[in-house]
Amino acid sequence: MSTVAEPIDLPLPVVGSLSPSRAADFKSCPLLYRFRAVDKLPERPSLDALRGTLVHAVLERLFGLPRADRTLPAAAGLVEPLWQELREAAPPGAELFADDADGSAQAGWLESARELLASYFTLEDPTRIEPAAREELVEVVLDGGLRLRGYVDRLDVAPTGEIRVVDYKTGSAPREAFEAKALFQMKFYALVLWRTRGVVPRQLRLLYLRDREALTYTPEAEELRRFERTLHAIWAAISKARLTGDFRPSPSRLCDWCDHQALCPAFGGTPPPYPPQSDGTEREGPAFGGTPPPYPPPPQ
Numbered sequence: 321m322s323t324v325a326e327p328i329d330l331p332l333p334v335v336g337s338l339s340p341s342r343a344a345d346f347k348s349c350p351l352l353y354r355f356r357a358v359d360k361l362p363e364r365p366s367l368d369a370l371r372g373t374l375v376h377a378v379l380e381r382l383f384g385l386p387r388a389d390r391t392l393p394a395a396a397g398l399v400e401p402l403w404q405e406l407r408e409a410a411p412p413g414a415e416l417f418a419d420d421a422d423g424s425a426q427a428g429w430l431e432s433a434r435e436l437l438a439s440y441f442t443l444e445d446p447t448r449i450e451p452a453a454r455e456e457l458v459e460v461v462l463d464g465g466l467r468l469r470g471y472v473d474r475l476d477v478a479p480t481g482e483i484r485v486v487d488y489k490t491g492s493a494p495r496e497a498f499e500a501k502a503l504f505q506m507k508f509y510a511l512v513l514w515r516t517r518g519v520v521p522r523q524l525r526l527l528y529l530r531d532r533e534a535l536t537y538t539p540e541a542e543e544l545r546r547f548e549r550t551l552h553a554i555w556a557a558i559s560k561a562r563l564t565g566d567f568r569p570s571p572s573r574l575c576d577w578c579d580h581q582a583l584c585p586a587f588g589g590t591p592p593p594y595p596p597q598s599d600g601t602e603r604e605g606p607a608f609g610g611t612p613p614p615y616p617p618p619p620q
């Protein structure tokens with residue numbers, strides 16, 4: 321009697337990885353993508369970014385407390401201990417307080433983190449929310465082998481199965497400069513969740529703590545299908561640029577926040593030779609490159 325072998329689900333071969341940040345970089349300026357994802361050039365540490373990391377850490381820890389204990393005093397009380405924990409991990413920017421002999425600059429900076437947390441409490445009541453996940457890595461490999469991955473600040477799942485994706489924004493850049501990027505990032509997460517859970521998230525919610533504003537968006541399946549095609553197109557363009565080394569500068573208002581003007585032809589600079597010298601780290605994708613961004617991602 322012959323037996324028929326069970327089909328085996330083989331994992332799709334991964335041809336490359338995209339994070340929302342790097343995909344958005346390439347979309348806004350291919351040369352910026354190159355500097356960050358290929359050359360991996362260092363960028364100036366920023367106290368704003370560091371404060372974002374701290375506030376994200378406090379909110380993540382706050383939701384680990386019993387619901388009744390998630391109060392503003394509790395959140396404010398987490399700021400100093402979590403800052404100590406962060407300092408020990410030496411995140412970029414921690415050295416910026418090295419010359420702060422009397423500690424006043426650091427005290428003012430910690431106070432500004434507490435102010436952002438106070439703003440958070442004007443937008444949500446955390447005692448009424450039970451997140452399904454916090455600081456969650458979400459990833460999927462699409463048909464064709466492109467892996468999408470990123471970290472979601474918070475996922476709320478209703479008893480009916482409806483999903484809400486929540487992202488905290490603490491940055492100081494003007495809204496118009498990064499709002500489109502934020503929505504791009506949220507659609508990215510929505511697509512990954514749809515492809516992994518089979519449910520289109522009901523709501524994408526951005527909480528702008530500095531402005532005390534919430535932006536909510538309801539994605540549609542057809543829109544996410546189009547977005548998936550956009551990501552494939554971005555990856556195809558990245559793959560071609562990696563093979564040819566042709567990463568063009570695309571000047572825009574974002575140049576004001578770019579750390580690499582000195583190497584950018586749009587500002588009279590010359591990029592380093594391409595491809596860069598191998599640093600021995602394993603990379604994936606055509607030519608090379610494609611490793612995910614460091615964690616935690618720089619908050620915006």
Ligand code: SF4
Nearest residue numbers: 349569570575578584
């Ligand atoms: S300065 Fe502007 S054009 Fe040049 S790499 Fe940076 S973002 Fe791109």
